[in-house]
Amino acid sequence: MSTKRREIIKISSLLMSDKGYIDTSLNDILEQAGIGKGQFYHYFSSKHDLGSAVIDDCFDFFNKKLLEEVLDSPKDPESRLEDMLDWIVAFHRRRTPGRGCFFGNMALELSAHDELFRVRLKNVFESWAGKIEKLLHEMAASADAGQRADVSRRDPDEVKKFSRNIVAMLEGGFLLMKNYQDLEILEEMTGTILFLVNAYKRKNDITGEKHGTPHSN
Amino acid sequence: MSTKRREIIKISSLLMSDKGYIDTSLNDILEQAGIGKGQFYHYFSSKHDLGSAVIDDCFDFFNKKLLEEVLDSPKDPESRLEDMLDWIVAFHRRRTPGRGCFFGNMALELSAHDELFRVRLKNVFESWAGKIEKLLHEMAASADAGQRADVSRRDPDEVKKFSRNIVAMLEGGFLLMKNYQDLEILEEMTGTILFLVNAYKRKNDITGEKHGTPHSN
DNA sequence: GCTCCTTTACCGACCAGTCGGTACAATTGT
DNA sequence: ACAATTGTACCGACTGGTCGGTAAAGGAGC
Numbered sequence: 001m002s003t004k005r006r007e008i009i010k011i012s013s014l015l016m017s018d019k020g021y022i023d024t025s026l027n028d029i030l031e032q033a034g035i036g037k038g039q040f041y042h043y044f045s046s047k048h049d050l051g052s053a054v055i056d057d058c059f060d061f062f063n064k065k066l067l068e069e070v071l072d073s074p075k076d077p078e079s080r081l082e083d084m085l086d087w088i089v090a091f092h093r094r095r096t097p098g099r100g101c102f103f104g105n106m107a108l109e110l111s112a113h114d115e116l117f118r119v120r121l122k123n124v125f126e127s128w129a130g131k132i133e134k135l136l137h138e139m140a141a142s143a144d145a146g147q148r149a150d151v152s153r154r155d156p157d158e159v160k161k162f163s164r165n166i167v168a169m170l171e172g173g174f175l176l177m178k179n180y181q182d183l184e185i186l187e188e189m190t191g192t193i194l195f196l197v198n199a200y201k202r203k204n205d206i207t208g209e210k211h212g213t214p215h216s217n
Numbered sequence: 218m219s220t221k222r223r224e225i226i227k228i229s230s231l232l233m234s235d236k237g238y239i240d241t242s243l244n245d246i247l248e249q250a251g252i253g254k255g256q257f258y259h260y261f262s263s264k265h266d267l268g269s270a271v272i273d274d275c276f277d278f279f280n281k282k283l284l285e286e287v288l289d290s291p292k293d294p295e296s297r298l299e300d301m302l303d304w305i306v307a308f309h310r311r312r313t314p315g316r317g318c319f320f321g322n323m324a325l326e327l328s329a330h331d332e333l334f335r336v337r338l339k340n341v342f343e344s345w346a347g348k349i350e351k352l353l354h355e356m357a358a359s360a361d362a363g364q365r366a367d368v369s370r371r372d373p374d375e376v377k378k379f380s381r382n383i384v385a386m387l388e389g390g391f392l393l394m395k396n397y398q399d400l401e402i403l404e405e406m407t408g409t410i411l412f413l414v415n416a417y418k419r420k421n422d423i424t425g426e427k428h429g430t431p432h433s434n
Numbered sequence: 435g436c437t438c439c440t441t442t443a444c445c446g447a448c449c450a451g452t453c454g455g456t457a458c459a460a461t462t463g464t
Numbered sequence: 465a466c467a468a469t470t471g472t473a474c475c476g477a478c479t480g481g482t483c484g485g486t487a488a489a490g491g492a493g494c
Contacts, residue, residue, distance in 0.1 A: 022239050036441045107396040108325045122396050161405045172389025179324040179339050188378045199416035253475040
């Protein structure tokens, strides 16, 4: 892929992380990149096309750095969970906390009025939750190995939902972190997630019952 | 306050819930309200002024319906927590799940480039977390009453952070619900919150230790 | 000479906000 | 009592400016 195209994507991802998709104008991008409009439309067919490429590019980074390097590392699942949370906090410590999560920002801004973006972002969340789900299953399996082999009592669908909840918790942490402009919100959330996973694990180990939704629906 | 002004605010809050602040144009509002521009600028000095009024109006509703009627009800704290979660799910079941949380939407969209909006929305979250904090303290107090009077081991600052985390969890639930366009995401999150609060309560009761951030920072 | 890459000039649509003017009720002067 | 004045609610054409997007032509390398 062309260097210039990559550069445009990089610059756009920074701008869009700061100001959102709608509020990032082509002129902002052209100015930052030091190029003309014609050049932009040589590489991209529309702003929408650019947005799509930016999401893909950010996901590539996210996928490589967090999902593969950290979550697929050969360590035990407990360590990988902690590594993930540490990686996230470290990542946001490097950037300004006021930026929040690119995917979460885009999801809230665009889910309602662009189906393509919505699905693409949903896939990001699903990929992430999928990795966490796998990790939770591993944790459960290693816990069983030490005691008993009765894995069947753990509802796989429940684990899937639980892993989605963890993603949602992190996104909520990003949201409040951005609004408070305070990294501590996110740090607290990672602590709560660890606590929750431990409590969840323990409950399954001891009672085998589902956490479900205790209040009636 | 003038009826017309109230009507403009109501219509605007619906439009902004759907499309966000930036993407809601004055023409959209004027068309829906069936009024001219002159009338709008008779009641509001700017779009920013309107946005501010809409946030206030939504908070009034939220404050009255959830924070006062539900969270300040004379029931025991456990019931009030469940009532809150039920109320939230019921509220979003009535609307389309694709709208998400108005405050969360606005917070992500505007926190970065409008300090006034940012602080106003932060206050909304703080009010909410404050009520939850109070509720958690009550829960702890009633648990102590049955067993022992040693309340001091519960760090008040930790409870404050924990209640903020609950708000963040809900906002994360709203975010993913909006992206997935599926109410179930939110329902799962309310279940997880109940589970978490119970686990948190139990841990404090049994060990008295803090949940903190177990991984090193 | 042909194909990329790039620039610049330009388009119509739309944006928030302004302005001159209208309709009509309330208030005031006599 | 009635006319003159003032104030309030409201309209829609218009402003300057920005938006995403297009078109045509210059220049570089093969």
